[in-house]
Amino acid sequence: MSDMLSTVGLAGALLCLAGRLPGSVHRWGPHFAALSGMSLMxxxxxxxxAWVTAFGCLWSAARVSAGHQEWSEVIDLGAMMLLMALMALGTSVAAAHHHASAVPGEPGVGPAxxxxxxxxxxxxxxxMFRSLRTGSRDSVARRPSANRARACSHLGGMVMILSMTAMFA
Known part of the structure; x- marks a missing residue:
């Protein structure tokens, strides 16, 4: 099950990266870090x-503070980093399967x-804040490539986070 979930997480990371290519390294760099982090995991x-994903998260946060992107990537990468850190601390699937009392609701599942x-x-x-800030003109003014990048990024982030969280169950 864990191999399947890892493969699904890698597919989500690849989907995030595919939405940003072609383009400058500033756009696809954090997504490449996420894919690398998932591959290492x-x-x-x-x-x-976790360290590679933390680097991608910091890179995205620097771009947000410079006004070049929105918070969704930082949120996704931060959640990925926290889940990987939980796995590294020993609440991973492997540690949970060694304990007979590991059932949903136990400490391994709770933090995830x-x-x-x-x-x-x-x-x-x-x-919510993006829609308050930009109003309805946001979806009208966006280029089709930007819509594709946003859809790939959101869907890929969701797939990564859900597959990583499922590894704790």
Missing amino acids: AAGLVVAG ALVLVLWVTARAGAV
Whole structure:
């Protein structure tokens, strides 16, 4: 099950990256870091994957502070980083399967569920504030390539976060 979920997470990371190509490294760099982090996690190098994802998250945060992008990527990468950190701390699937008492609701699932709830709340807040800031003209003025990039990024981020959270169940 974990191999399948890792593959689904990698597909989500690839979908995020595909929405940003072609373009400058500033647009696709954080997504490449997410794909690299997911690849390292799938290979069993969870700590290295968390650090690479943290780098991508900081890169995205720097672009947001410069006014070049919105918060959704930072939120996705931050949730990925937290989930990888939880895996690295020993609440991963492998650690949960060694304990007979590991059932849904035990400590291994609780922190991951909290990250999922915080991620959903933060993404909803980002959508709400974006619509308040831009109004209805946002969807009309956007180029088709920007719509494709946003759709790929949102869908890929959702697939990554949900597959990573499912690894804790």
